[in-house]
Amino acid sequence: MMYHFKIHKEEHGFWAEACELSGCVAQANTLPELKKACEEALNLYLEEPSDSKIVFPLPDSTLDTNKELLSIPVDPEIAFAVLLRYYRSSSKLTQKQVSKMLGMKSVYSYQRLERKSNPTLHLMKKIHTVFPDMKLEHIFE
Numbered sequence: 001m002m003y004h005f006k007i008h009k010e011e012h013g014f015w016a017e018a019c020e021l022s023g024c025v026a027q028a029n030t031l032p033e034l035k036k037a038c039e040e041a042l043n044l045y046l047e048e049p050s051d052s053k054i055v056f057p058l059p060d061s062t063l064d065t066n067k068e069l070l071s072i073p074v075d076p077e078i079a080f081a082v083l084l085r086y087y088r089s090s091s092k093l094t095q096k097q098v099s100k101m102l103g104m105k106s107v108y109s110y111q112r113l114e115r116k117s118n119p120t121l122h123l124m125k126k127i128h129t130v131f132p133d134m135k136l137e138h139i140f141e
Helices: 031-047 076-090 095-101 109-114 121-130 136-140
Strands: 002-010 011-018 025-028 068-072
Touching: 002 025, 011 031, 031 068, 031 076, 068 095, 076 109, 076 136, 109 121
Parallel strands: none
Antiparallel strands: 002 011, 002 068, 011 025
């Protein structure tokens, strides 16, 4: 999963803003440092939203070919959580409903999946039955 950052040159360095995520910004003295700062800012921004109602937009694939933008990958464990939250919200399901559909003992177990997580293949198979349209390959793009 890659989000896109627009780069701005300043007198003493650079700063960048995520095109798809309002308020996700980074700054640095050099372009290599800026790329690293963007990765850190992006992962922190997406890792744990303040409440379960916040759903981040998925990356805009039409921006992939824009050479003026910096494409920044999301940590796969965070990307999985972002995708899961997106598909749950798109399906208009609550965390409690999805928790039951997955056969989990508590909603808390499900809530951990919507944060940085590394689910088992068995659990991923269950998730696929609940959200068959969820494309796991987006995690690694």
